[in-house]
Amino acid sequence: MKAAVLILAAALLGSPGLAADKPAGEGEIAYIVNGYRYDPAGSGGDPDTGHSLCGTRCNAISADSVDYMMGGGWEMRKLAADREIVIPLDNPFMKGNCICTVDEFLARRSTRNQTVREGQ
Amino acid sequence: MRITLVRLLTLLLVPYLVASTAPAEELGRYERSVERYAIPDVVLTNQNGDKVRLKSLLESGQPVAVDFIYATCTTICPILSAGYAHLQRKLGSESSKVHLVSITIDPENDTPPILKDYLAKYQARPGWDFLTGSRRDIDRVMTAFNAYFRDKMDHKPLTFIRMPKDGSWVRLYGLMNGIDFVEEYRQAGNL
Amino acid sequence: MSRLLIWTLLLLTLSAPATGAVLPSAEEIQRLGARMYREGILPDGQAMKAFVSNDVAVDGTAFTCVSCHLRSGLGSVEGEVVTPPTNGRILYQERKPYIKGKEFVPSVANYAKYLPVRPAYTDETLATLISAGVDPTGRSVLSVMPRYELEDRDMAILIAYLKTLSDRPSPGVGKQEIRFATVIVEGSDPVAVESMVTPLQFSVDRKNSLAKAAGVNERVARMGYNMLGDLHGYTFTLTRWILKGDPATWRAQLEEYDRKEPAFALLGGISPGTWEPVHRFCEERGIPDLFPVVDDPVLSDTDWYTHYLSRGVRQEGEAAARYLHGMVELIRDRAIVQVIRDGRRGRALADGFRTVWAETGHTPAVDIVLPAGEPLTAEALRQAVAGHKPAVLILWDDAGLINPLGELMADPSRPGMIVASATWLGSAATTVPEALRAPLFLTWPYRLPQDDKRYDIAARKVLAGKRPDKYDQVILRQSYITQDVLGRALMMMRGEFYRDFLLDTIGMMEDMYYPLYERVSFGPGQRYASKGCYIVQLGKGENPQFEKRSEWVIQ
Numbered sequence: 001m002k003a004a005v006l007i008l009a010a011a012l013l014g015s016p017g018l019a020a021d022k023p024a025g026e027g028e029i030a031y032i033v034n035g036y037r038y039d040p041a042g043s044g045g046d047p048d049t050g051h052s053l054c055g056t057r058c059n060a061i062s063a064d065s066v067d068y069m070m071g072g073g074w075e076m077r078k079l080a081a082d083r084e085i086v087i088p089l090d091n092p093f094m095k096g097n098c099i100c101t102v103d104e105f106l107a108r109r110s111t112r113n114q115t116v117r118e119g120q
Numbered sequence: 121m122r123i124t125l126v127r128l129l130t131l132l133l134v135p136y137l138v139a140s141t142a143p144a145e146e147l148g149r150y151e152r153s154v155e156r157y158a159i160p161d162v163v164l165t166n167q168n169g170d171k172v173r174l175k176s177l178l179e180s181g182q183p184v185a186v187d188f189i190y191a192t193c194t195t196i197c198p199i200l201s202a203g204y205a206h207l208q209r210k211l212g213s214e215s216s217k218v219h220l221v222s223i224t225i226d227p228e229n230d231t232p233p234i235l236k237d238y239l240a241k242y243q244a245r246p247g248w249d250f251l252t253g254s255r256r257d258i259d260r261v262m263t264a265f266n267a268y269f270r271d272k273m274d275h276k277p278l279t280f281i282r283m284p285k286d287g288s289w290v291r292l293y294g295l296m297n298g299i300d301f302v303e304e305y306r307q308a309g310n311l
Numbered sequence: 312m313s314r315l316l317i318w319t320l321l322l323l324t325l326s327a328p329a330t331g332a333v334l335p336s337a338e339e340i341q342r343l344g345a346r347m348y349r350e351g352i353l354p355d356g357q358a359m360k361a362f363v364s365n366d367v368a369v370d371g372t373a374f375t376c377v378s379c380h381l382r383s384g385l386g387s388v389e390g391e392v393v394t395p396p397t398n399g400r401i402l403y404q405e406r407k408p409y410i411k412g413k414e415f416v417p418s419v420a421n422y423a424k425y426l427p428v429r430p431a432y433t434d435e436t437l438a439t440l441i442s443a444g445v446d447p448t449g450r451s452v453l454s455v456m457p458r459y460e461l462e463d464r465d466m467a468i469l470i471a472y473l474k475t476l477s478d479r480p481s482p483g484v485g486k487q488e489i490r491f492a493t494v495i496v497e498g499s500d501p502v503a504v505e506s507m508v509t510p511l512q513f514s515v516d517r518k519n520s521l522a523k524a525a526g527v528n529e530r531v532a533r534m535g536y537n538m539l540g541d542l543h544g545y546t547f548t549l550t551r552w553i554l555k556g557d558p559a560t561w562r563a564q565l566e567e568y569d570r571k572e573p574a575f576a577l578l579g580g581i582s583p584g585t586w587e588p589v590h591r592f593c594e595e596r597g598i599p600d601l602f603p604v605v606d607d608p609v610l611s612d613t614d615w616y617t618h619y620l621s622r623g624v625r626q627e628g629e630a631a632a633r634y635l636h637g638m639v640e641l642i643r644d645r646a647i648v649q650v651i652r653d654g655r656r657g658r659a660l661a662d663g664f665r666t667v668w669a670e671t672g673h674t675p676a677v678d679i680v681l682p683a684g685e686p687l688t689a690e691a692l693r694q695a696v697a698g699h700k701p702a703v704l705i706l707w708d709d710a711g712l713i714n715p716l717g718e719l720m721a722d723p724s725r726p727g728m729i730v731a732s733a734t735w736l737g738s739a740a741t742t743v744p745e746a747l748r749a750p751l752f753l754t755w756p757y758r759l760p761q762d763d764k765r766y767d768i769a770a771r772k773v774l775a776g777k778r779p780d781k782y783d784q785v786i787l788r789q790s791y792i793t794q795d796v797l798g799r800a801l802m803m804m805r806g807e808f809y810r811d812f813l814l815d816t817i818g819m820m821e822d823m824y825y826p827l828y829e830r831v832s833f834g835p836g837q838r839y840a841s842k843g844c845y846i847v848q849l850g851k852g853e854n855p856q857f858e859k860r861s862e863w864v865i866q
Contacts, residue, residue: 033256035160049640052163052171056637059256060859067758070824071765090848090860092727092750093641093702165866169636169671192818192834194387195394198374199363199455206367228822228832228842228864233670242373252866271821272834275390295455298367 027108033062034082035101043095050089050096057089058100068107080104150294152304157280157289160260164223164253167235172251174261177221178282184219185305186280188267190226191238196277199295203279205242206298207305218305220248223261226272227252265289281308333464334471344472349382351375353465361457369457379455381835382615383811384476387819392455393425399474402432437473438466477809483575484808487522489801491515492550492574494565494589494603496582506786507581507604508551510773514794515547522546541806549578554589561588569596576601576813579793581786590617599813602793602840604786607659614838618817620789621828621841624656624734627754628663628707630844631730633865634752635703636671645702647676648695648726652708653683660707660732676705687711689718696724705730710739713747720746728752733847733857741854748849752860756844757785758829759857766826788827792840795825829863 036058038050068074081103089096161175178184187204189197204222208215224230235250252258262268267278281290281304290308292301334340343354351359351371359371376397381387384398396402406429429448432440436447444458445451461469483490493511495504522544525532535543552568554561565588580589580603590609593600593616600617608619622629635647647668651661661678668676677699681687687708692715696704704726706712712731719725733740733753743751757763766788771779773791800816801808818835825831831840843863849855 034260046640048173049638051161051173053638055163055254055257056634056861056865059254059862062256062862064829067762067824067829068765071826072769074765091638091641093638171637190834192836194381194389194835195379195392195455196389198369198378202363202367202369202373205369205373206364226832226834227866228830229834229837231670231866243370254862254866255864256862269390273389273819273821277390277392295364297364297454299365 027106029079030063030068030076030105030107031061031085031100031102032065032105033058033100033102037099037101038089038096039086039099040096045089045094045096050094053089053091053094054098054100057087057091057098061087061100062102063105063107065105073110074107075110076105076107078103078105150292150296150300152293153291154283155266155289155291156287157264157266160257160264162253162257162260164251164257164261165232167232167239167250169232172249174251177219177249179287180219181284182219183217183284183305183308184221184282186221186223186265186282188225188262188265188269188275188278189222190224190272190275191230191234192226193272193275196275196295200277200279201238201242203296203298203301204248205244207302208245208248210298210302215245216247218247222248222250223258224250224252225258225262225269225275227255227258266291281305283308334467340468340471341475343468344475347371347465347469348375348384348472348476349377353461354468359459359461361459363454363457365454378835381812381815381818383807383809383815384473385807385809385812385815387815387835389819395426396477397473398476398478399470400478402437402473405429405431434467434470437470441466441469477807477812481575481808481810482569482573487544488546488548489808490548490550490572490574491576491578492552492568492572493578494552494554494580494582494600496561496584497553497555499581499583500783502781503604503783503786504581505781506783507579507790508549509777509782510787510790510794511549511578513773513775514798515549518798519546539802542801542804550574552577554582558585558588562592565589565592569598574598575808575810576797578602578797579604579790581605586617590614593617597810599810601797601817602789604789607655608839615814615836618814618838618840620792620831620839621756622663622839623659624732625659625663626756626839626842626844627732627734628660628665629667630754630756630846630861630865631705631752632664632667632671634846634861635730636668636673637865639671639673642702646674646699647703647705648679648699648701649676649705650679650681650687650692650695650707652681652687656735657681657707660735664705677701681708687715689715692716692719693722696722696726700724701726703728703730707732708735710736710742712736713739713743716751717744717747720750726750730754740849743849743855745851748851748855751848753847753849753857754844755847755857756841757827759845759847759859761856763826770826785827788825792823792825792827792831796820796823796831796840 036054038047038054040050065076068076083102083104085100085102086097087100089098159175159178161173163171164174166172178186187200189200204220207218211218224235230252232252235252239248239250259268265280269275277293277295279292283290290304292304335343346352347359351374353359359375361369361371363369379387379394380397384396386396387394406426408428427450429446432447439445440452441459442461444454444456493508521535525535525543550572552565554564576599577593578601580600582605586603586605587609589600594614598616602618602620606623608623609617610622649661649664651657665675679695696719706716706729716729727750729751731751731753733755740753770788770791773794796817799820800813803816804812815835817833818837820833822830822832828841829843832842833840845859845863846861847857848860850858
């Protein structure tokens with residue numbers, strides 16, 4: 001627990017430049033994943049296993065819109081729908097890529113409303 | 121395409137409606153409609169921990185019913201699951217021809233061992249699978265069935281039966297009598 | 312009322328079981344009644360038999376009263392379904408028509424809005440309801456409520472048991488006051504203790520100032536009532552129960568505190584070591600214990616009263632097993648080696664992995680235990696790898712593993728994948744050399760640090776202006792959760808301040824997004840709020856961030 005505290009403390013107290021320290025208006029790109037496919041990219045990887053692993057890999061990059069809202073003062077603006085992005089499978093035992101179908105959002109601190117939801 | 125046949129059947133159970141102020145005589149019916157759904161190609165995990173591709177599982181050509189439940193849910197799930205168990209018992213030796221699928225809407229809590237215990241409590245026979253998986257995938261399955269619940273506490277009693285002849289789905293909303301569920305299943309052309 | 316109904320009613324009343332059966336002792340009623348109510352088992356050991364949905368036979372072992380009416384007997388709400396209370400106190404009172412205009416108050420009136428009026432039950436009419444599903448107005452109730460086949464004596468026991476549910480005020484609840492306590496085990500780090508207590512105290516103080524203001528200002532009182540219903544006038548107290556010495560003596564100390572100043576519930580709590588004696592005490596006394604700050608909770612499938620924030624450090628090991636299960640096809644026939652630093656933490660992590668791995672039916676991992684205090688060497692790693700040629704090497708150890716692991720990377724027969732605990736590596740995780748980052752997968756049971764910053768403002772509210780760097784950030788956030796869950800639950804309780812109902816109410820809460828954990832979730836009988844743990848890898852460059860390789864919950 002101690003060690004974890006240090007990481008969090010570093011992230012929460014120190015290091016400027018992270019999202020919450022940015023001025024209102026700037027933001028970060030967030031994806032909501034709607035689908036996934038495996039592309040063996042010539043590696044001969046098993047399609048069923050690849051499909052399953054790409055499920056994990058693509059869903060891992062999916063943001064949770066409620067999570068963005070509940071911290072307070074953040075909003076999400078949709079930039080694109082059903083865009084396909086390609087990411088490496090990143091599995092030591094299998095090569096290939098994952099094609100994730102995503103809705104793309106710009107998540108940022110709201111410029112209108114800096115207050116935190118009551119009770120949050 | 122959407123053919124809506126809202127049927128009013130007496131003696132059936134629809135719970136008290138919180139949202140609307142339903143007069144008492146409106147209680148006791150379920151809604152039925154026929155729909156088409158595009159099943160997402162997601163990988164879920166069954167009660168044995170095996171990965172299953174939902175689309176192939178549901179579109180295998182075998183008769184199949186789907187409901188959304190979770191292991192610790194009150195009132196709604198016991199009734200839906202008692203209905204599944206009842207169908208299996210009524211069909212007796214034929215029960216293996218019927219594929220019953222329950223999908224958890226609480227993947228946070230419902231691990232394969234919990235799913236397995238749940239099925240055992242209802243004395244489920246082979247042919248009733250309880251699936252869990254990634255929350256994102258399950259959200260998509262719920263959305264595909266037009267059954268998205270923002271939270272498991274907003275849960276509604278829904279059952280779907282796939283008609284093998286044309287791949288359309290009978291959507292049943294409400295808590296049904298055992299006999300009506302068996303009848304709906306037979307009618308869907310599955311038996 | 313229709314003729315037919317009257318006839319049915321008459322017939323049912325005539326055939327209703329006589330409840331004049333001789334009852335066993337009060338303890339036996341508790342024991343046998345609870346068995347029917349919670350487990351669906353009759354006094355003779357058989358499963359209870361019932362019909363639901365008119366024609367569907369069910370055994371009590373599939374579900375029984377508790378599944379719908381909950382443990383406290385005060386009923387449940389889920390989606391559109393409202394299940395009414397089934398405790399004697401409420402059943403033997405007339406249910407009056409719902410009073411319009413009260414619906415924004417979370418009170419009994421609001422809840423009853425959805426339920427038809429009825430006169431008070433008697434033992435006879437109650438037996439008719441349970442066996443035939445007909446209420447005292449002659450209404451055949453929804454067939455969701457099962458119709459139970461019960462012998463007279465069993466029915467009498469069940470009814471006597473219903474009368475004992477939520478019938479006497481819970482200890483710690485006064486007319487206008489609710490008392491809480493927090494257990495602090497001597498020897499806990501003082502910063503940790505303050506971080507645990509501060510959010511709780513903040514919440515208590517805020518509630519009390521509202522109650523005070525409401526006492527002198529009519530408008531505040533009205534506002535408070537609209538917001539909190541019957542709760543608005545209550546004041547709270549929070550006492551510290553300090554435990555000293557050998558854990559074997561804690562029981563007596565707890566009993567003494569409980570005798571002198573009983574608490575409705577224990578909040579938070581902290582111990583540098585075991586929590587077991589406190590857990591046991593709460594279980595036996597039926598005292599809710601909400602979210603103690605402990606790494607190694609008491610796991611049980613049946614215990615009820617202690618709710619933990621998570622399953623502790625073992626949850627990281629469990630997540631690692633679920634993640635690897637997803638790729639088991641790829642490592643088939645090759646070994647997994649688990650190197651375990653001896654001690655509470657290493658053993659909990661390893662046990663979490665082992666248990667889940669066994670559940671999925673895989674060949675157990677090879678365990679290699681490192682004695683406490685003995686540094687991990689590259690040579691030891693090389694030996695482990697040479698001996699077993701593992702596909703996956705799991706290292707449950709602290710940051711001392713980074714250098715030896717770096718040396719192992721040069722070895723051509725090194726395992727494809729390495730798993731370790733990011734919380735145990737601590738801030739040193741960011742010093743892992745780039746060459747090591749591709750095969751290294753880490754467990755991280757919180758929201759990613761860069762994302763959790765969004766919750767800073769919320770978390771700091773409970774500090775009431777005090778400087779955040781004086782606190783332990785994890786514990787502060789954990790305690791933030793405790794006070795918020797408690798506040799919400801008390802508001803939902805419609806003035807029924809019973810211990811079992813507090814836990815039932817938490818079980819009906821929606822998933823919540825709080826500081827620290829990506830998500831916490833509840834459910835009847837669920838006792839570990841955070842169920843998740845990410846598998847992450849380190850990004851590129853200096854000061855790398857974590858990148859997710861899994862969802863929060865892996866299934």
